[in-house]
Amino acid sequence: MLIGYARVSTQDQDLQLQLDALQGAGCERIFTDKASGSQKDRPGLNDALAFARPGDALCVWKLDRLSRSVKQLVDLSAALERREIDLKSITDGIDTKGAAGRFFFHIMAALAEMERELNRERTLAGLKAAKQAGRVGGRKPKMNNSKTSIALTLLASGTPAKDVADTLGVSVATLYRYCPAASRAVSDASSVES
Incomplete structure (x- = not known):
């Protein structure tokens, strides 16, 4: 089954463009949210994920409807893959049912891992430089x-x-x-x- 998910960030925005595209793509069931993509707990997405079964595909108008960060998107994609649920993005032309779509997400996962490692390295380098300059992290002491x-x-x-x-x-x-x-x-x- 093709399961649709549509999201807009505010109550004032309209879902109709996404709903039309998802219905046109053949989605049999569509879940929606009016919430920021940075919000972790989105009832519509949670319901869509709970409804999906192995062999189904989660379909979105655009990948940014699922997530605001690459890491969050990669994590969601990995969770779907473990559950044998495909991911399809209409506008981006991505479908993990095919080899090219799976390859795209593997590349994204590698980039997200590299981003995490680079952030870690930058943080450690910054802490080391601060320590060498005589600065110590944390709050200033309340009493001298x-x-x-x-x-x-x-x-x-x-x-x-x-x-x-x-x-x-x-x-x-x-x-x-x-x-x-x-x-x-x-x-x-x-x-x-x-």
Whole structure:
């Protein structure tokens, strides 16, 4: 069975052009969505995939109706292939039932894998360069040596931890992380009281 899927990005857009093309291609059942292609959870696509059986073909007006990224498209194509469901794009002239269509998707899969590897290599190179330049990733520390010194002085003078944290603009948990001796003193004091 040829199963159609049509999608537009907003409620204001019209599906009719795609519906006409899918009906003209011979789709016996058509599922639709009015949602962004970047959305992972699209009820119409989910229903189309659940409805499809081995030997069926999922037909779209254009490949970009299925996905906004090559990786997402390749992943969907691989899932369809595992389930023995073909993929057909009317405008793009692609049909995985034939050797040329399958070859096209194998090339796309290889390109997507290469893109992932290149992104990984660029990220690692960037981290290495930043480390060599003396920059460390992550958030800036909430407290510096000066704040820690002030906190220790205030805590030693008997100022409650909550007041010290408020004064320094940090949470009590952050205060205790930078002044672990103070947190031990508070827990020791509360154990003596009980």
